[in-house]
């Protein structure tokens with residue numbers, strides 16, 4: 001299994017998840033892949049897909065905001081793939097989606113397992129993706145050292161606090177957190193380090209969390 005973090009736009013990240021075991025020495029054999037959050041600069045992801053000879057089977061949106069979804073349709077025109085998002089965000093995605101992501105659902109990308117974790121707070125239908133118990137793609141739920149905004153129309157401080165504490169914090173310390181934006185001192189980190197250093201994961205109560213500037 002492999003993941004490529006692809007910097008797009010000003011500070012967004014798209015991610016390419018693919019089944020590495022199928023690619024070495026066999027470039028062009030159509031190993032399955034998923035593209036997460038194609039917001040801008042889809043050409044960068046498309047170049048990687050072509051270079052690695054991947055067959056894109058899913059486009060997964062962590063949430064509906066345009067900087068994570070704007071290139072859905074241009075990419076979909078090139079592959080017979082499904083666009084997937086949570087039902088609470090799907091209706092707000094330009095061009096629509098093909099399938100609704102369910103909380104705790106597992107997708108197979110070749111031999112790679114991608115588990116959907118519903119984490120509302122930034123948007124109502126925000127999701128994180130747990131990839132093979134090694135990587136956690138957090139969209140705009142968790143950044144390195146911070147979390148996504150909760151003051152936008154479908155954001156919620158209490159939902160974000162609940163998602164961080166009840167959905168993210170119980171996960172393994174060894175996971176590598178791959179966020180939706182490059183807002184932190186590093187582009188990724190272990191979840192364990194974030195649990196010990198991130199103000200949003202250290203807040204002990206909703207009141208304390210709500211006081212974070």
Ligand SMILES: [Fe+2]
Nearest residue numbers: 063065122140
């Ligand atoms: Fe967002």
